[in-house]
Amino acid sequence: MKKKHLLPLSAFALLLLMGCSVSGTSTSAASTDTSNTTTSETSGATSDTTSENNGSAYDYNSQISVEEAEEIEVEDNVGDFAIETSDGTYTKTNNIYKITSAGTYTLSGNLTGQILVEAGEDDEVVIELNGVSITYGSDAPIKALTAGKVEISAKKDTGNTITDTRSAKTTDTTTLGEGAIYAKTDLKLKGSGTLVVEGNYNNAIHTTKDLKIQKLTLKATGYNNALKGNNSVTIESGEVQAYAKTGNGIKTEDSSVTSSGNQKGTVAINGGSVYIDSLHDAIDAIYNIEIDELDSTVPTEISIKTGTKSTFYSKSSFKADSEKGLKAANEIKVNKGVVVIAASDDAIHANYGDTLENGSKGLGNITINDGLIQVASGDDGLHADNILAINGGKIVVTGATEGFEANYININGGYSYIYGTDDGVNCSKKSFNNCAITITGGYLDVAVSNGDTDGIDSNGNFTMSGGTVISRGSPGTSSAMSTGLDVDGTCSITGGTFIAFNGLEVAPTKGSNVLFAGTTTAGSGMGGMPGRGGFGRPGQQGTSSSYSFQAGSYTLTGGNLNISFTNDYNYGSFMIYSSNLATSNTYTLSRGTTSVLSWNQSSSSVTIS
Numbered sequence: 001m002k003k004k005h006l007l008p009l010s011a012f013a014l015l016l017l018m019g020c021s022v023s024g025t026s027t028s029a030a031s032t033d034t035s036n037t038t039t040s041e042t043s044g045a046t047s048d049t050t051s052e053n054n055g056s057a058y059d060y061n062s063q064i065s066v067e068e069a070e071e072i073e074v075e076d077n078v079g080d081f082a083i084e085t086s087d088g089t090y091t092k093t094n095n096i097y098k099i100t101s102a103g104t105y106t107l108s109g110n111l112t113g114q115i116l117v118e119a120g121e122d123d124e125v126v127i128e129l130n131g132v133s134i135t136y137g138s139d140a141p142i143k144a145l146t147a148g149k150v151e152i153s154a155k156k157d158t159g160n161t162i163t164d165t166r167s168a169k170t171t172d173t174t175t176l177g178e179g180a181i182y183a184k185t186d187l188k189l190k191g192s193g194t195l196v197v198e199g200n201y202n203n204a205i206h207t208t209k210d211l212k213i214q215k216l217t218l219k220a221t222g223y224n225n226a227l228k229g230n231n232s233v234t235i236e237s238g239e240v241q242a243y244a245k246t247g248n249g250i251k252t253e254d255s256s257v258t259s260s261g262n263q264k265g266t267v268a269i270n271g272g273s274v275y276i277d278s279l280h281d282a283i284d285a286i287y288n289i290e291i292d293e294l295d296s297t298v299p300t301e302i303s304i305k306t307g308t309k310s311t312f313y314s315k316s317s318f319k320a321d322s323e324k325g326l327k328a329a330n331e332i333k334v335n336k337g338v339v340v341i342a343a344s345d346d347a348i349h350a351n352y353g354d355t356l357e358n359g360s361k362g363l364g365n366i367t368i369n370d371g372l373i374q375v376a377s378g379d380d381g382l383h384a385d386n387i388l389a390i391n392g393g394k395i396v397v398t399g400a401t402e403g404f405e406a407n408y409i410n411i412n413g414g415y416s417y418i419y420g421t422d423d424g425v426n427c428s429k430k431s432f433n434n435c436a437i438t439i440t441g442g443y444l445d446v447a448v449s450n451g452d453t454d455g456i457d458s459n460g461n462f463t464m465s466g467g468t469v470i471s472r473g474s475p476g477t478s479s480a481m482s483t484g485l486d487v488d489g490t491c492s493i494t495g496g497t498f499i500a501f502n503g504l505e506v507a508p509t510k511g512s513n514v515l516f517a518g519t520t521t522a523g524s525g526m527g528g529m530p531g532r533g534g535f536g537r538p539g540q541q542g543t544s545s546s547y548s549f550q551a552g553s554y555t556l557t558g559g560n561l562n563i564s565f566t567n568d569y570n571y572g573s574f575m576i577y578s579s580n581l582a583t584s585n586t587y588t589l590s591r592g593t594t595s596v597l598s599w600n601q602s603s604s605s606v607t608i609s
Contacts, residue, residue: 140177
């Protein structure tokens with residue numbers, strides 16, 4: 001009758017989740033220097049490695065694999081249509097069955113017509129699908145106008161189809177249903193069976209109130225949106241495939257507050273497997289997006305592709321609009337789960353300043369507390385108009401213009417691996433605020449492409465008090481224009497370990513317990529003026545390093561330091577600021593089994609020549 005299969009995540013994401021070796025990524029193993037870092041995923045992080053790079057491994061078209069969902073097949077239903085109920089009432093006029101009271105209604109067989117719900121305002125109507133095929137070309141095949149709540153349940157081991165055969169919508173109307181399943185009531189979809197919904201007019205499934213999905217195997221294809229709940233959309237479990245030919249995969253549009261004080265407009269995915277293939281935004285929430293795993297026995301797995309990555313993309317007819325993976329007008333929170341995104345726009349994006357119907361303005365914040373996130377983007381990986389907070393989990397940006405971008409970037413934990421074709425981590429001043437990058441813990445590994453690209457670029461301040469950072473400027477020869485860290489405001493490192501390849505554009509103010517060691521680097525300057533060389537000599541001309549840090553797997557050992565990572569490109573200089581360095585200790589940086597440089601930390605600042 002059907003094929004039922006967990007929705008596919010990329011093999012890369014699954015390997016990361018298991019902590020296995022992976023090849024072809026921009027950055028690699030997390031540090032085993034656990035002082036001032038989180039330890040929630042140490043076992044997985046310390047085992048990640050990468051192979052050598054051929055120079056094209058960061059092409060996001062090839063680096064991320066959001067595999068096609070396995071087709072959900074439903075056998076053709078045979079037999080005349082039948083509706084059975086023991087506790088409800090309905091009428092039949094031609095091919096329209098009108099449900100007029102609370103009760104359970106079991107549908108089976110083939111119907112070319114409509115199920116219309118016009119029950120009492122407090123009535124609960126349950127529609128059981130027991131091997132039914134409903135096709136209609138004049139209105140929504142299932143349309144609920146009045147009831148307290150409507151529940152549609154696909155019975156175990158049954159396949160069911162709902163098909164809206166109307167032509168694509170061209171004008172607005174208040175009389176026709178906006179989806180193949182359309183409700184002006186709270187709508188819940190559930191059951192152990194399978195439901196395939198085809199919405200050729202506008203949306204596949206649309207309610208003007210709350211939409212909830214539980215346990216069901218659901219394939220919803222909309223000419224515009226696949227799933228739309230004006231007030232909210234919640235997925236608790238099951239297997240959901242959402243296809244949006246011209247619109248969004250999942251959408252909410254009302255950000256007001258109910259009379260009982262509940263905020264509307266949130267999309268919540270708390271369990272189950274969700275696959276979204278949309279021409280435009282995969283999830284477009286007018287308020288928040290919340291991703292969690294409320295039941296450990298029901299894992300949350302989300303796979304997304306949008307825009308030019310979508311099955312529905314056509315170069316000849318495509319008009320760029322918004323093709324983001326996750327987009328919210330207020331906040332995005334990821335507490336648990338696995339999220340894999342291939343998007344031609346920002347993979348994850350939160351807007352600041354949108355005027356909401358609750359009277360407030362959008363906060364523009366993204367918070368990652370746990371989970372595994374793998375993204376590839378034609379624009380930014382994670383973009384928060386205001387605050388991006390990384391508190392835990394593992395984030396892999398295999399390719400993006402800028403990996404992290406926000407007004408304030410706070411990295412407090414977790415493991416983040418970034419490759420950007422522009423800056424890897426960037427905070428940009430906005431008219432409503434200054435900007436800053438603050439690192440208190442966690443592990444951050446950044447690489448960028450050739451050009452005027454910095455690993456970390458703060459147009460405001462940079463402060464580090466803990467954690468481990470490995471940041472690389474543009475590959476090749478060191479340049480004062482393309483470094484591991486560029487800061488326009490104040491720059492301080494008071495704790496943790498900061499490793500840079502190809503220098504820093506400005507020397508940080510060190511905490512009393514932070515020691516420094518590094519090779520010399522080029523400081524070619526700008527416009528004939530002396531450049532801002534690294535190593536505590538701002539405004540001075542640097543000299544070329546005699547060391548060559550070729551691509552390969554590296555370890556840095558000595559004293560309390562034991563850090564492993566991979567460079568996929570060649571670099572011209574090395575430096576480290578760390579509160580884990582100690583005088584009189586000897587430290588060695590090795591590529592594979594070959595020592596590349598070794599030094600004795602004879603003082604608080606050592607230049608390795």
